[in-house]
Amino acid sequence: MKVSVIITIYNMEKYLKKCLKSVINQTLKDIEIICVNDGSTDKSLKILEKYALKDSRIIIINQEHKGSAMAKNAGLKAAKGEYIGFVDADDWIDLNYYETLYNEAKKQNADLARTCYVYNYFCREEKEKVLYPILIRKYKNHELLNVNDHSVVVWNAIYRREYLQKNKIDYFDDIPGAHDFPFTARATYYSQKSIPVIGVHYHHRNNVKNQISRLTLERVGWICQVNAMRIEFINSVEYEKSDYLMAFKRCIWRYNDTFSRALDLPDFTPELQQKYVSEFIENFFKCKYPDELIKTYPEVCFEYILKKQPDKYIESCILGKSMLKKRTIFTRIRKFIHKILRFKPFA
Numbered sequence: 001m002k003v004s005v006i007i008t009i010y011n012m013e014k015y016l017k018k019c020l021k022s023v024i025n026q027t028l029k030d031i032e033i034i035c036v037n038d039g040s041t042d043k044s045l046k047i048l049e050k051y052a053l054k055d056s057r058i059i060i061i062n063q064e065h066k067g068s069a070m071a072k073n074a075g076l077k078a079a080k081g082e083y084i085g086f087v088d089a090d091d092w093i094d095l096n097y098y099e100t101l102y103n104e105a106k107k108q109n110a111d112l113a114r115t116c117y118v119y120n121y122f123c124r125e126e127k128e129k130v131l132y133p134i135l136i137r138k139y140k141n142h143e144l145l146n147v148n149d150h151s152v153v154v155w156n157a158i159y160r161r162e163y164l165q166k167n168k169i170d171y172f173d174d175i176p177g178a179h180d181f182p183f184t185a186r187a188t189y190y191s192q193k194s195i196p197v198i199g200v201h202y203h204h205r206n207n208v209k210n211q212i213s214r215l216t217l218e219r220v221g222w223i224c225q226v227n228a229m230r231i232e233f234i235n236s237v238e239y240e241k242s243d244y245l246m247a248f249k250r251c252i253w254r255y256n257d258t259f260s261r262a263l264d265l266p267d268f269t270p271e272l273q274q275k276y277v278s279e280f281i282e283n284f285f286k287c288k289y290p291d292e293l294i295k296t297y298p299e300v301c302f303e304y305i306l307k308k309q310p311d312k313y314i315e316s317c318i319l320g321k322s323m324l325k326k327r328t329i330f331t332r333i334r335k336f337i338h339k340i341l342r343f344k345p346f347a
Contacts, residue, residue, distance in 0.1 A: 001030060001031070001080050001081040001082065002030040002031060002081060002082055002083065002098075002102055003028065003030075003031045003032075003081045003082070003083045003085055003098050003102055003158060004032050004075075004078075004080060004081030004083070004085070004161070005023055005031055005032070005033050005034065005086075005087060005098070006034045006036065006072060006075030006076065006084065006086050006087070007019065007020075007023065007033065007034065007035045007036070007075075007086075007088075007089055008036045008038055008071035008072055008075065008086075008088070008089065009035060009036065009037050009038060009040055009044050010039065010044075010065065010068070010071070010089075011040050011041060011042045011044060012040070012042075012044055012089035012090055013040075013042040013043040013044050013047060014090075015089060015090040015091075015205065016044055016047050016048070016089050016090075017047060018092050019087060019088075019089050019090065019091060019092050020033075020035075020047070020048075020051050021092075022087075022092035022093050022094075022095065022097075023093065024051065024055055024057075025095055026093075026096070026097065026099065027095055027096045027098075028096075028098045028099035028102055031057060031081065031098060032057050032059060032079070032081060033055070033058045033059065034059045034061065034078050034079060035048050035061070036061045036063065036071040036072070036074050036075045037060060037061065037062050037063070038063060038065055038066060038068065038070075038071040039063060039065030045060075045062070048060050059078065061074050061078060067174060067176050067179075068172075068176070069172040069173060069174045069175065069176070069179035070172075070174060072086065072172045072179075073171050073172055076164075076171065081161060082160065082162075083101075083102060083105060083113075083159060083160055084158060084159045084160075084161050084164065085098060085101070085155075085157075085158045086155045087155055087202075088204075091155065091203055091204050091205050092203050092205075093200075093201075093202050093203065094200045094201050094202075094203075096200055097115075097200045097201075097202065098158070100115075100197060100200045101113045101157075101158045101197055101200070102158065104197045105158060105160070105195065105197075108193065108195050109193065110160070110191075110194065110195040111160045111163040111190075111191040111192050111193055111194065112145075112158070112160070112187065112188070112191040112193070112194040112195070113157060113158050113194075113197050114131075114135065114145060114149075114156055114157040114194065114195070114196060114197065115135065115156055115196070115197040115198065115199075115200055115201070115202065116128065116131070116132050116135055116136075116156065116198060116201055116202075117131075117153075117155075117156040117201060117202040117203070118201050118202075118203055118204065119204055119206040120203050120204065120205050120206060121206055125203075130151070131150070131151045131156075134149050134196075135149075135196040135197075135198055138196045139196040139197070139198045143196075144193060144194060144195060144196075145188075145194040145195065145196055146194075147188050147189055147239065147247065148188075148246045149194070149196075150184060150188045150194070151184070152181045152184050153180050153204075154180050154183060154184060154187075155202055156202040159187060159191075163190065163192070164187070167186070167190040169183070169187055169190060171183075173226075173229070175222050175225055175226055176218075176222060177219050177222050178219070178222040178225070178226045179226075181226040181227075181230060182226055182229045182230060182233065185233050185234070185247075186233065189233075189237055189239075215258075215261050215262065215265070216265070217262070217265055217267050217268060217272070220258055220262045220265075220268070223254060223258050224258075224276065224279055227251050227254055227255055227283065228283055230247075230251050231248065231251050231283050231286055234247045234248060234251075235286060235288065241289065241292075244288065244289070245289060245292060245293055245296050245297070248287050248293060249293060249296075251283070252280075252284060252297075252299075255283070255284075256299070259273075259276055259277070259317060260317055260321060263318060263321055270314075274314075277310040277313055278310060281305055281310065284305050290306070294306065304316060
């Protein structure tokens with residue numbers, strides 16, 4: 001068995017057929033399709049059973065609703081393929097997706113092969129902007145991916161099952177809406193060879209409201225939890241210093257970005273803001289090289305974090321958020337006026 005494709009399903013009857021068709025019709029035929037029905041209460045299970053009657057490669061695992069992480073773990077336990085791939089039930093993949101990834105991984109004897117993904121909205125498609133150019137550049141230059149050349153999501157890659165098991169990273173932590181983060185940290189670190197692959201795409205449906213796409217106070221807590229876990233992990237292993245600084249910076253950026261976004265939540269009270277920033281500061285000082293981090297990645301917010309001034313940090317974030325909103329409103333008004341006047345908007 002070349003690839004085990006793990007699909008986790010919870011009440012996805014609206015999108016499941018498109019997902020299944022994209023996997024069933026893969027040009028790589030030697031695959032198993034492990035569908036973990038995570039206690040769906042809609043017609044998802046009936047859809048799975050209908051497709052399983054037509055395709056013997058489909059394996060259905062039924063479980064009580066335990067969440068996506070536990071559903072993925074059930075799929076991993078059942079998997080027998082040389083490589084593992086993940087597809088969310090509301091997404092889909094190009095028909096030559098797994099053939100392309102598998103062939104490249106085998107050719108280069110890679111533990112991990114990662115490719116590009118695109119966001120799909122109601123009426124448009126948009127390329128992911130951060131990872132996309134890195135993959136293309138490294139592919140053209142015949143370079144391997146280093147430990148930080150990865151997104152936090154798991155579904156735009158395949159993983160050699162043997163190396164996951166050997167390094168005891170063949171599991172997901174039970175953190176709703178954020179379980180990918182610790183897994184990808186472990187998987188990218190322990191991979192002896194990670195390669196970029198271009199020419200195929202994973203299609204992520206970005207208009208579906210779920211635990212990942214919506215920021216809630218609960219999700220803010222989950223992000224803090226996985227950030228702390230990731231910092232603990234990168235402090236427990238041996239990174240090259242430059243890789244360590246980049247990995248740590250990403251955790252700090254996520255703290256900062258999440259706090260800024262959380263300010264729009266009505267239940268993100270001043271007390272909770274203080275608690276959040278206190279944790280932010282505590283984890284910031286777990287950096288092995290704080291001075292070099294600040295010099296390499298200077299951020300305005302670091303000044304207040306470094307001085308342990310949560311009030312100043314909160315004030316600066318609120319002020320920055322307010323100024324950004326005013327600029328955004330002004331820009332929209334300006335473009336609207338110029339559109340009416342049939343002039344091109346300013347660059």
